[in-house]
Amino acid sequence: MAHDLHAHTNRSDGSHDPADLVQYAGHLGVDVLAITDHDTMAGVAEAADAGRAAGIRVVPGVELSIKVPHGSMHLLGYFAEPSPDPLLGMLAGLRATRILRAREMVDRLNGLGVTIDWNDLVDEASGAVLGRPHIAEALIRAGHVDTRKEAFDLYLAEGRPAYVRSEGLDVEDGVALVAESGGAPVLAHPSTLGLDAAHLSPFVGRLARAGLIGIEVHRPEHTPDQFAGYGALARTYGLIPSGGSDYHRPSSPHHPGATGDPPLPDDTVDRLLARALG
Ligand SMILES: [Zn+2]
Numbered sequence: 001m002a003h004d005l006h007a008h009t010n011r012s013d014g015s016h017d018p019a020d021l022v023q024y025a026g027h028l029g030v031d032v033l034a035i036t037d038h039d040t041m042a043g044v045a046e047a048a049d050a051g052r053a054a055g056i057r058v059v060p061g062v063e064l065s066i067k068v069p070h071g072s073m074h075l076l077g078y079f080a081e082p083s084p085d086p087l088l089g090m091l092a093g094l095r096a097t098r099i100l101r102a103r104e105m106v107d108r109l110n111g112l113g114v115t116i117d118w119n120d121l122v123d124e125a126s127g128a129v130l131g132r133p134h135i136a137e138a139l140i141r142a143g144h145v146d147t148r149k150e151a152f153d154l155y156l157a158e159g160r161p162a163y164v165r166s167e168g169l170d171v172e173d174g175v176a177l178v179a180e181s182g183g184a185p186v187l188a189h190p191s192t193l194g195l196d197a198a199h200l201s202p203f204v205g206r207l208a209r210a211g212l213i214g215i216e217v218h219r220p221e222h223t224p225d226q227f228a229g230y231g232a233l234a235r236t237y238g239l240i241p242s243g244g245s246d247y248h249r250p251s252s253p254h255h256p257g258a259t260g261d262p263p264l265p266d267d268t269v270d271r272l273l274a275r276a277l278g
């Protein structure tokens with residue numbers, strides 16, 4: 001059996017319904033699965049119901065976007081209960097910000113003569129947290145591009161003409177928000193911070209002082225060097241090595257339960273929650 005503490009549903013930019021994802025993960029031998037959608041916990045309750053039916057432990061989680069000057073930072077939060085306060089109130093505000101960002105990207109596309117229909121975009125997202133993948137799909141439906149990758153390469157990637165920077169939480173605020181909501185804050189995929197080893201270590205130190213509890217070390221795409229480097233950072237700052245597949249959709253490179261070699265230890269989520277609640 002496998003533990004996987006990072007997975008997305010169609011409540012953000014994944015493709016599976018929450019119940020569907022839990023069943024799929026169970027089918028692959030996962031018995032503990034955290035639901036970590038971007039800026040929402042809307043999929044947690046449905047996933048938890050499916051988990052109870054299938055004998056899979058579903059861990060309530062979220063993945064927050066954090067404002068950093070270079071690269072991109074995502075902060076995971078894990079909770080003992082499905083509706084942690086004050087986090088849920090803050091998420092409603094972040095959702096509104098994401099809608100404004102999507103609207104601005106659509107306006108820019110329309111300004112470039114690449115027209116897509118806002119109502120179509122919103123309808124197709126059917127209540128999910130709007131993100132660039134939804135705009136990419138709308139560009140495909142409108143016949144402007146053939147693939148998601150083409151949509152990003154031509155219009156949506158950082159530096160391309162329809163790109164709008166995402167407004168996230170400040171670093172210390174994000175960590176504090178998770179901690180004050182009774183959760184365990186964990187740094188996701190440290191490689192996307194775009195920092196070399198000399199700059200990454202002090203940054204992780206700053207996060208640890210702000211209340212960070214864990215860092216993703218066990219990810220299937222990590223090289224042995226990355227696994228060793230992030231593991232060393234965890235030891236230096238007293239962080240719990242965590243991780244998961246970051247599964248989004250059937251075309252994702254890694255599927256639920258894939259957490260690299262060696263895999264995520266089975267006691268990870270209990271250690272994280274014990275530290276958060278301790
Ligand atoms: Zn992420």
Ligand SMILES: [Zn+2]
Nearest residue numbers: 006008063246
């Ligand atoms: Zn993710």
